Amino acid sequence: MKKSTNTNWLLYCRPGFEQDCAQEALRQAMQQKPIIGIEQPAIVADSGYVAVALNEQKPSYRELIFARQLIRLHHTIAALPERDRLTPILAAIATLPGSFGALWLEAPDTNDGKLLSTFTRRFQPLLESALREQGRLQDDPQNTHSKLPRLHIFFPDKSSVLIGTSDPHNSAATIMGIMRQLMPAEAPSRSTMKLAEAIEVFMDRSEQTRLLRQGMTAVDLGAAPGGWTWQMVKRGIRVTAVDNGPMKGVLAKHPLVEHLKQDGFKYAPRKAVDWLVCDMVEKPSKVAKLIEEWFAAGWCKHAIFNLKLPMKQRVVALDSALGGIRTRLDEEGINYKMIAKQLYHDREEITVFLTKTKK
Ligand SMILES: C[S@@+](CC[C@H](N)C(=O)[O-])C[C@H]1O[C@@H](n2cnc3c(N)ncnc32)[C@H](O)[C@@H]1O
Known part of the structure; x- marks a missing residue:
C-alpha cells in the first residue's frame, strides 16, 4: 500500500480525453497557486481516468470541462490478492477518518471496464456489510441529502484498486459521473x-x-x-x-x-x-x-x-x-x-x- 505526501486527485473522463482532463486540472490548480515539486501525471491513453498530484490546490469540479468526476485519492493498491481482496481494501479504508454517505464501486468507462461490472456487483455487498458493521456507512445509498463524503472504490482492473472520497458539493452526483438518459421513442434523433x-x-x-x-x-x-x-x-x-x-x-x-x-x-x-x-x-x-x-x-x-x-x-x-x-x-x-x-x-x-x- 502506497501513501503519498502530496494530495492526489482522481478524475474520470471520456476515454481518449485523459490528456485534456489532466491539462485542464493542472492549469486550474496553477491559477490558484504554483504547483511545486510534483511529477507530471503519468497518463494512460484511453483509460478513462487520470490521477493528478497537487500541493495545496483544490480543484473545482464545476469549472472543469473534461472531468466527469472529482475524487480525492487516498490509497492505491497495485497488487490485490486474488483470494482475498476485501482485507487489504478494508485495511486501507480503516486509515480514513469519519464515516461515509455512500459507497460507490466503480470501473473505467471502457470496454475492459464494462467487463468488471459483474465483479463489482458481487463485491459491493461484501464491502458494504463490512462497513455497516463498523458503523462507517450511513443508510442513504443515493447520498442525496448527505453532506458526508462518498467512498469510491475504483478498480482499473481486478488486481488493483484506487480508494478515494468525493465531496458531494464538489463532484458529480452520479456513479462514474455518468448521467445516462433513456432514448425517448418519439424523439427523431439520438442527439x-x-x-x-x-x-x-x-x-x-x-x-x-x-x-x-x-x-x-x-x-x-x-x-x-x-x-x-x-x-x-x-x-x-x-x-x-x-x-x-x-x-x-x-x-x-x-x-x-x-x-x-x-x-x-x-x-x-x-x-x-x-x-x-x-x-x-x-x-x-x-x-x-x-x-x-x-x-x-x-x-x-x-x-x-x-x-x-x-x-x-x-x-x-x-x-x-x-x-x-x-x-x-x-x-x-x-x-x-x-x-x-x-x-x-x-x-x-x-x-x-x-x-x-x-x-
Ligand atoms: C448534429 S446535427 C443537429 C442534430 C439536432 N440537434 C438533433 O437533435 O436532431 C447538425 C445540424 O446542423 C445543420 N447545420 C450545419 N450548418 C448549418 C447552418 N449554417 N445553418 C443551419 N443549419 C446548419 C445541419 O444541417 C445538421 O442538420
Missing part, C-alpha cells in the same frame, strides 16, 4: 439525449421549473432532424427550428414548431426569445462568436450550445472560444452564469449552458 442530459446536469430542479416553462419561446439553430427541438416542445415551448435539412417524425408537422430553411449563422429572430439552442457542426470560435452576438443583441436570455472539438490543442481552442464570450459579455455589461462540460452523450464535443443573471 435528443445530449440536450436532456445538459438540462439535468446544468440546472437543478428549481431552475428547470423556472427556466423551462410552457409558453416560452426558443430558436434551435441546426435543428434537423429535431432531437433538441423535441426536448423543448415536450415542455410546451414554441420553437423556431432553423436548418436546411428536414425535420422528422412528429416534428415534421408539429403545432409548436416553425421550420425555416435558412443559414443559422445569418438568421435573426423577429422578436427576442427565451432560449437559443445550437448544435451546428462548425469551428468552436465561429459558434462562440454567434452566441456572443445573440446575447449582446438581447435576442435570448438562456442558451445551450455545443462546441465541436478540434483534433489538437482542444483545451486551448476552448479557452479561446469561452474566453471570447466572457470578454464580450463583460464589455456589454451583461451578468451571466456559464458552465461547460463534456457530457456523457458528447463525443468530440462539449456542451455549454449560458444564462443571464440579475445584477
